[in-house]
């Protein structure tokens with residue numbers, strides 16, 4: 051999935067590249083449907099007899115790969131993403147998708163993976179939520195047993211479908227919440243024309259079930275959406291949040307409350323939120339003491355850029371050293387939904403890699 055160089059910035063030094071490859075990682079912001087490659091999309095469409103739209107981009111795998119290079123905004127991506135999701139029918143399809151992602155993530159150095167999925171995108175096509183969760187949880191259990199990874203499943207509701215459907219859909223998952231298979235909810239899809247505050251009853255219901263909570267906000271929408279996510283919905287995690295950088299009082303609030311932003315710089319470039327990774331507000335987050343992690347979002351739609359490539363793109367853009375990467379490691383680990391014992395183990399392992407980097411810098415004047 052990842053290589054030493056990136057299309058999203060300069061080439062990192064081979065030393066910092068190897069450090070980033072070895073750094074234990076948490077992935078917090080990954081839509082499993084967003085890992086569906088064009089080749090698997092066509093394979094599953096044929097297997098499951100799914101008719102793809104009669105549009106030029108669906109004429110061939112090559113045409114679709116080309117199309118994915120030219121999204122104009124979030125909505126143009128979402129239109130393709132929901133068509134892609136429609137080829138997933140059986141529990142085996144979901145298991146295969148998740149297992150392929152988890153093995154690639156393992157190669158990228160992921161120790162802990164939180165997988166979001168869009169139950170409504172499947173339920174509205176007549177695919178039962180039980181089937182989706184059965185397939186995904188087979189893969190996550192296997193990753194825990196065979197890859198020594200910890201995992202979570204995040205039940206992500208689509209805000210453009212409204213509060214009532216979100217409430218109804220969450221209630222369908224009660225059994226999976228009770229047995230611990232679903233650990234949190236998210237909120238995704240467009241921010242345009244959405245009143246975030248209207249989802250308060252959904253977040254209250256999730257909290258009453260003992261679930262963790264997060265929501266996409268401030269990806270294409272204004273800082274107010276991030277304020278509503280933290281103040282009204284009560285989240286201590288925000289997916290994306292890049293537009294928070296426009297509001298110094300909000301940055302201060304995120305820092306004070308140690309609210310994690312799960313940032314996806316390559317996704318932001320591909321969806322024209324920013325022009326280059328170097329335009330990402332990560333340095334502002336660092337300066338303000340806002341915790342953030344780096345994530346891949348929908349890698350199959352964004353040049354197959356897995357999490358390691360996202361880390362490398364950030365390094366290409368900002369040429370950071372061990373101090374800055376320690377902030378990212380600490381933020382990622384502390385903001386993760388994993389147990390404290392694993393957090394301690396992971397932080398210790400990050401410290402070993404970063405201390406090596408620090409001492410190599412001193413010894414060889416290697417720079418970053």
Ligand code: HPA
Nearest residue numbers: 081238239240266347348
């Ligand atoms: N933003 C909003 N909705 C989404 C995304 C995203 O990045 N990925 C999948 N659904």
Ligand code: ZN
Nearest residue numbers: 081266289347
């Ligand atoms: Zn996302």
